[in-house]
Amino acid sequence: MEKTSQPKDQRAIIVSIDLLRAHQDHLEQFNSNEFIELAKSSGLKVEHHFFSKQNFVAASHFLSKGKADELKYIVESENIKLVVLDCELSPSQERNLEKLLCARVLDRTGLILDIFAARAQSDIGKLQVELAQLSFLSTRLVRGWSHLERQKGGIGLRGPGETQLETDRRLISNRIKQLKKKLDKQHNQKNLNRYSRKKGNNKLVALVGYTNAGKTSLFNLLTKGGLDAEDKLFATLDTTTRRSNFKFQTFETVLFSDTVGFISNLPTKLVESFKATLDDLASADLLIHVIDAADSNRDIKTKEVDLILDELGVNSMPQIRALNKIDLIKNKEIWPTNNLHLEIKISSETGEGLEELKNKVSECLFGNLLHGWVQFSPVQASVRSKLFDSGCIIEEKLDSSGQHQSLVSISQSMLEQFEEIDIFKNLKPI
Numbered sequence: 210m211e212k213t214s215q216p217k218d219q220r221a222i223i224v225s226i227d228l229l230r231a232h233q234d235h236l237e238q239f240n241s242n243e244f245i246e247l248a249k250s251s252g253l254k255v256e257h258h259f260f261s262k263q264n265f266v267a268a269s270h271f272l273s274k275g276k277a278d279e280l281k282y283i284v285e286s287e288n289i290k291l292v293v294l295d296c297e298l299s300p301s302q303e304r305n306l307e308k309l310l311c312a313r314v315l316d317r318t319g320l321i322l323d324i325f326a327a328r329a330q331s332d333i334g335k336l337q338v339e340l341a342q343l344s345f346l347s348t349r350l351v352r353g354w355s356h357l358e359r360q361k362g363g364i365g366l367r368g369p370g371e372t373q374l375e376t377d378r379r380l381i382s383n384r385i386k387q388l389k390k391k392l393d394k395q396h397n398q399k400n401l402n403r404y405s406r407k408k409g410n411n412k413l414v415a416l417v418g419y420t421n422a423g424k425t426s427l428f429n430l431l432t433k434g435g436l437d438a439e440d441k442l443f444a445t446l447d448t449t450t451r452r453s454n455f456k457f458q459t460f461e462t463v464l465f466s467d468t469v470g471f472i473s474n475l476p477t478k479l480v481e482s483f484k485a486t487l488d489d490l491a492s493a494d495l496l497i498h499v500i501d502a503a504d505s506n507r508d509i510k511t512k513e514v515d516l517i518l519d520e521l522g523v524n525s526m527p528q529i530r531a532l533n534k535i536d537l538i539k540n541k542e543i544w545p546t547n548n549l550h551l552e553i554k555i556s557s558e559t560g561e562g563l564e565e566l567k568n569k570v571s572e573c574l575f576g577n578l579l580h581g582w583v584q585f586s587p588v589q590a591s592v593r594s595k596l597f598d599s600g601c602i603i604e605e606k607l608d609s610s611g612q613h614q615s616l617v618s619i620s621q622s623m624l625e626q627f628e629e630i631d632i633f634k635n636l637k638p639i
C-alpha cells in the first residue's frame with residue numbers, strides 16, 4: 210500500500226472545533242494545543258489555526274455554514290491545499306468539505322494514521338497500520354484505487370456487471386482479510402514466545418504511558434539501551450522487549466517492554482488494529498506507568514492512560530507510577546497523582562530515583578528485600594557463588610578475626626529456594 214505521509218513542510222490550516230454543549234475551557238485548550246503538536250509531528254507547516262465555536266454538528270459539512278464559508282475564504286486567499294480538522298468526520302462530510310474548500314481534508318483519525326504510517330518499522334507495526342488505514346479508507350471509497358488494481362492484474366479481476374467501486378471494495382476487503390491472517394500468524398508466533406517465557410520463569414515489566422512521557426528513555430536506562438528517544442509524539446510504535454542490564458537479586462530474568470504511547474481520543478480504528486500488540490500487556494507481571502511530572506497537563510493525561518488501560522482490561526495489574534522528568538521541576542514539590550499506586554520520582558535524564566525504582570520493581574516481583582552481613586563457611590561456597598552471579602553480594606570485607614564477611618541483599622522469593630536457609634537468619638528487611 211502507498212504511504213500517505215505528508216510531504217515535508219506541506220502548508221496546512223488546522224481547525225479546532227469547540228462544541229459549546231460540552232464546554233470545559235481547560236480541556237479545549239489542552240486538546241487544541243495537542244492537536245497542533247500532532248500536526249507538527251507529521252511534518253506539516255501550520256499556517257493558520259482556525260477556531261470554530263458552534264452549538265451543533267452540521268450534518269453536511271460538520272462545520273456550520275458561516276464557519277465553513279469563513280474557512281473557504283482563508284483557504285482560497287492563502288492558496289492552502291490541506292485542511293486538518295480536530296474531529297471525526299463522516300465520509301460524506303469529508304467529501305463535502307473537500308468539494309467546498311477545493312483542498313484535501315483530513316480528520317483526527319486520518320492525521321494519526323498518517324503519523325503511524327510514517328513511523329511504523331517492524332513487520333507487525335506496518336501490517337497493523339495498513340489494516341487500520343484500509344478499514345478507514347474502505348468506508349470512504351468513492352473512486353478507483355488504480356494502484357491496488359495494478360498489483361492484482363487489474364481488469365481481468367472484474368466480474369461481469371461489477372462497477373469500478375464494487376471492484377475496489379472487493380479488492381480492499383480481500384486485502385483486509387489477507388492482512389488479518391498475516392497478523393494472526395505473527396501473533397501466534399509471539400504467543401509461543403510468551404509461553405516459552407513463562408516456562409523459562411522470566412518476569413515481564415511493561416512500560417506504558419502517554420506519548421512523550423519518557424518511556425523509551427527509561428527503557429534505555431533499564432536495559433542495554435540504544436532505542437531512539439525523541440521529543441515528538443509517537444516516536445515509538447513498535448514494542449521492544451529486552452532483558453534488564455542489571456541483576457535483580459533473584460534467579461529469574463527480568464524483561465522490560467517499551468510500548469506505543471497513548472493519546473487522548475485515540476481513534477477506535479487504531480485501538481482495534483493495535484489491540485493484539487497491546488494484548489501483550491495482559492501477559493506482563495507488572496506495569497510501570499511513566500508520567501511526565503513536569504507537564505502542566507499531567508493529570509488529564511494520566512486519566513486518559515487509566516481509561517485506555519481499563520479498556521484493555523489491565524487496570525488491576527500491579528502498577529508502579531514513575532513520575533519522570535523531575536529534573537525539570539525546580540522546587541521538587543510534586544503532588545501524588547493518586548493514592549492507589551506506589552509512586553517513585555525519577556529522572557531518565559539524570560538517573561535520579563532509578564535505584565529506588567529498581568528496588569520497588571524487585572519488591573513487587575519477588576517480595577521484600579532482606580539485607581545484612583553473612584559469614585559463609587567453606588562448604589557453603591556454592592551458595593556464595595550463586596549469590597554473586599545474581600548480584601546479591603554487595604560488598605565483602607575481612608572482620609577483626611580475619612573471617613570473610615559478605616553484605617547480602619536478597620529477595621524473599623530467592624531466599625526460599627535455598628536449602629541452607631539458616632545462613633540468612635540474621636537478615637532484615639530494608
Ligand SMILES: Nc1nc2c(ncn2[C@@H]2O[C@H](COP(=O)(O)OP(=O)(O)OP(=O)(O)O)[C@@H](O)[C@H]2O)c(=O)[nH]1
Nearest residue numbers: 420421422423424425426439443444445470534557
Ligand atoms: N529533562 C528530561 N527530559 C526527558 C526525561 N525523560 C525523557 N525526556 C525527554 O522527553 C522526550 C520524550 O522521551 P521519550 O523517551 O522518547 O518518550 P516516550 O514516552 O518514549 O514517547 P513516545 O515513544 O513518543 O510515546 C525526549 O526528548 C527525551 O529526551 C527526563 O527525565 N528529563
Ligand SMILES: [Mg+2]
Nearest residue numbers: 424425444445
Ligand atoms: Mg518511545
